[in-house]
Amino acid sequence: MHARSSAETRAPIAAPRARTGSTRRRTAEGGGGTFWILALLLCGARAASAQEARPRDEAPPSGEARAEERSAAPEGEAGRGAPGDGAALEVRAPELIEPAEAAYPEEARAAGTEASVVLKLTIDAAGRVTQADVASPAGHGFDEAAQEAALRFRFRPARRGDRSVAARILYRYDFRLPAPPAAAAPVASPPATAAPIASPPAASGREAEATMRLVPLAAAPPIEVSVRGASEAERLRRSAEAVQVVETALARRQSADLGEVLARSEGVSVRRGGGLGSAARFSLNGLTGDQIRFFLDGVPLALSGYSAGIASVPVNLVERVEIYRGVVPVRFGADALGGAVNLVTDRETRGTGGSASYQVGSFGTYRMTLSARHADEPSGLFARASAFADHARNDYPMRDVEVVDASGRLSRAEVRRFHDRYRAAGGSIEGGWLRRPWADRLLLRAFYTAHDRDVQHNLYMTVPYGEVTYGRQSGGGHVRYAQPLSKGLRLDAVAGYALARTVFRDLATCRYDWRGRCVATLPQRGEMGRAADQAVLQHSAFATVSLAYRAAPDHLLRFGVSPTYATRTGKNIAIREGYDPLTARRGLLGGVAGVEYEAKGLEGRLANIAFLKGYAQVIGTKEVLPNGVLRDLDLTRHRLGIGDSLRFRFTDALYAKASYELATRLPSAEELFGDGGVITDSLHLAPEASHNVNAGVTLERAEIGFGELRFDVNGFGRFVEDLIRLGGQASYAKYENFPSARSVGFESSVGWTSPGDFVALDGQLTWQDFRNTTGTGPLARFKGDRMLNQPYLFADVSARLTWPEPFHPHDALSLTWSTRYVGEFLLGWQSAGDEKHAVEPQLLHALTLGYAVQRGGRSVSGSLEVRNLTDEKAFDFFGVQRPGRAAYAKLVLDL
Helix, strand or coil: CCCECCEECCCCCEECCEECCCCCCCHHHHHHHHHHHHHHHHHHCCCECCCCCCHHHCCCCCCCCCCCCECECCCCCCCCCCCCCCCCCCEECCEEEECCCCCCCHHHHHHCCCEEEEEEEEECCCCEEEEEEEEECCCCCHHHHHHHHHCCCEEECEEECCEEECEEEEEEEEEECCCCHHHCCCCCCCCCCCCCCCCCCCCCCCCCEECCEECCHHHCCCCEEEECCCCHHHHHHHCCCCEEEEECCCHHHCCCCHHHHHHCCCCEEEEECCCCCCCEEEEECCEEHHHEEEEECCEEHHHCCCCCCHHHCCHHHCCEEEEEECCCCHHHCCCCCCEEEEEECCCCCCCEEEEEEEEEECCCEEEEEEEEEEEECCCCEEEEEEEEEEEECCCCEEEEEEEECCCCCEEEEEEECCCCCEEEEEEEEEEEEEEECCEEEEEEEEEEEEEEEECCECCCCCCECCCCEEEEEEEEEEEEEEEEEECCEEEEEEEEEEEEEEEEEECCCEEECCCCCEEEECCCCCCCCCCEEEEEEEEEEEEEEEEEEEEECCEEEEEEEEEEEEEEEEEECCCCCCCCHHHCCEEEEEEEEEEEEEEEECCCCEEEEEEEEEEEEEEEEEEECCCCCEEEEEEEEEEEEEEEEEEEECCCCEEEEEEEEEEEECCCHHHHHCCCCCECCCCCCCCEEEEEEEEEEEEEEEECCCCEEEEEEEEEEEEEEEEEEEEECCCCEEEEEEEEEEEEEEEEEEEEECHHHCEEEEEEEEEEEEEECCCCCHHHHHCCCECCCCCCEEEEEEEEEEEECCCCCCCEEEEEEEEEEECCEECCCHHHCCCCCEECCEEEEEEEEEEEEEECCEEEEEEEEEECCCCCCEECHHHCEECCCEEEEEEEEEC
16 A cells, blocks of 8 residues: 555635526636635644655555555644654645536426535646546536546645645535526635625626635535655665566557666567567667566566567557566565566556557557556456457568579579568456455456467578468456455465467478568478478466564565466477477476565664575476486575665655666576577576665756756666577577676666647667676687677657647647667677677657547557657567558557
């Protein structure tokens, strides 16, 4: 649950004026009402505790929804304190500065019906009403009229200390019919607790109006102003954890996929082997692939239905992304070497809602998502479902590709990819109980996903394929349980099972050229050198159990354990004689256990998290020796790790962090046993180990008179032994241990937003020096060289222009320009004279036009985007060409 700052006042509810048939405005009456509301709010407000201690003695795991909780300080306490986590900051309620008139429903006016509607208004940090929900309905068209008017209100935003914050308030809208002219009479003055109520003007007919006025205190329930404290994203940023949070609210309206969204973050690079659905490699501070662990709401991503990788997850199903840089919290139970990424889906667990998106674009690209949720508060029942579907031909042109011309000589030409189709679909359903005495959360989730793609070429894009295909289906489920066990003690647990089936086929008898023609007959089946018609089944089970004990508000002890077990077997029916290594039954048992102590001091300015981890892995399989003999192979490994994270807050928005972890990562099932396709087994991989160091300073948000400024600067070091890297030949690949390497560098971001959010400028720059430090063996002669296939400099810049309310209140028109620069990177060792095997620097531009419409808590948005605006040659993974200029359109509906 969120720790929430709040101020509650015993004040009457103001009703804004609206009328039909008249444009007269009672300025004095409206202004007086606002004055009295503010006076009563300020006099009766109770300063809220701003301490970021987690309610219920412990927060659920990252990504979980939090229930509302208010923790008000006693009346009369000072409203200000030190600007740390434990300080109580003064809370000031929103002030209505621009009311709006509501239209009196015609049928109700004709029938002489009067009513009062109580609304719950959500007001953002700029003072705009973003949502108006009916708390006490009146029917007869009054609810809709009040909502429509309230969405046009303008407030001076709520403030928490010296910062503007979002808020929710209850607001009552009164619809009253004036008395007939003959019955008009002065209205008696109400008690001193309310402003005088002006008499309605005499008129020849009955004029419908809703007058802004204060009702006597005894005649109305109190207005409640709940100023929201730090969101979960803000709480994570301000914690001692080495975490970067990427919120996707804007990205969900655009056509960029999740990989492209994350690539705009400092320290992050996402490289791919082609278009949508191609192999993607996520890199964080130089470390890539499984060296970074991926989660969906705290559950391993591959065991949540997205075995194709993080770039394949639809961005419209993700609310935010948490990137843990080198130091991973115990609650994830992860054996990560370079960090972890947690995708947080829609965590709203109240009410009913839904969303849908549809995207169409160049090269036969179509993407669709659907999601819905419903919560029944009396029973605690909750249900949620989501689905997605993707399709892409990926038939984009590639320039300067070596082809054989009519004379039989090699020449460079432009060709189109002809065998690169991608299809994917999947869905999940979740249901259970929330906020019950016997379970704060008991949810069961089931999922199924499938994808298949054509394989267009080998690793280095030197040999085209015409019939090679690859696919995977994954299904399973997990159950999640959370409950306070006693005062200060909380249990969070999740356990599940997943089954994945991987198929790979290479049975062609033709050799294809880059124009898709069969130019030769192969001596044996298989474009990649050997025939393959194989299927691999992997069964996986996992659990994560966390116990947290809060002995005092600023002291938390957490223990976690996360066992996993996977078995794999398969068959290649193309092998008719001899031993098929896929038929061997392979087992992998692993586990991570940890204990963590978190403490805060100096009134919350100082926060520290110290932890200890233990790692274990048991491998059981069969191995074919070089002489052809088959033997049993059993391996057991144990490792220990330690770490610490420190944060010191200078002001409410400025803080510094430092962190360290001796991290260990155990080889994954795919690295050990292969992927059932183009990656073969490597049974003797050793665990990786790394000393990870971070230190940085963050200015979260500072109002500087002409807008808001923000920046983040972080230095890092990764000193790795037994680094696991993907290597091998052009057709097939395998994972290998690299004796030692180190990556040092810095990552930085800066942003500025103008007053009114009309202009937003953002930029990020990352420099990383990732080099071979091996001193012995065959790689020693390359000591000091940069690691292969790793950009060392990349940057992003974006400028967004927003025109609020261009044609209607709460509409917004935006234009965004973004530029990405990737410096040169090498595909061969410098010491071997391979500088010519380098991928040239790239500068790519994109332009996005978006329009969003909001009505009564619902929104519709659309965008048009052109990527690679100047149609430059774009390269990525191993120098493979990516699409040139492409256009996309997207429509999003949120209910």
